[in-house]
Amino acid sequence: MENERPLTRDALISMQVIDAKGHLLGKVKDVAFAIGKNGISLSVEGDAGQVRNVAWEEVQAASDFIILKPAPMATQPAYQQSNQPQQQAAQPVQQAQAAQTAPLCQTCGKPLTWIPQYQRWYCYNDKKYA
Incomplete structure (x- = not known):
């Protein structure tokens, strides 16, 4: 059964963010809203100080840490006429x-x-x- 406990901003700040492959991306530094778009994004700071915005739709689970959904594979048809020659x-x-x-x-x-x-x-x- 899914835990429906809401997560507050304070709970999200400093949470570790882990991608679907198990690699640590960094820690949440802030929560942001994009004007004209629904939902929030997380500002994640990596070890080297780089900041990356992660849309909430990319989050698979969040409790003690945040796990991201697997990145969608770029689907390209196996046969492309433009590349045939x-x-x-x-x-x-x-x-x-x-x-x-x-x-x-x-x-x-x-x-x-x-x-x-x-x-x-x-x-x-x-x-x-x-």
């Missing part, structure tokens, strides 16, 4: 570079090609991932 032009260069240091396919013995988009080695001879 560049990818096709770069492919022979990748194959030439990969041929010098690439591992060999276990099936046919030809050099494999590293496909950065999928983070895997590919055999163009067998037309499959190794």
Whole structure:
């Protein structure tokens, strides 16, 4: 069951702020309101003195310390038509570079090609991932 106890400004000040990966971002120095926007933001000061504003919508939980929600991954389609000519032009260069240091396919013995988009080695001879 969720704790519905309201948090006061005094309770938030000096709370440690931790990102979703468990890294300490700093401590809350102040609470701010943006004119024309709903909600609040927290002014978080890091160890080096840098100040970062964190919107309250980014907060996942707050009690003894503040935990932020995971940052949304930038969703890019795996296939973009605007990049297609560049990818096709770069492919022979990748194959030439990969041929010098690439591992060999276990099936046919030809050099494999590293496909950065999928983070895997590919055999163009067998037309499959190794």
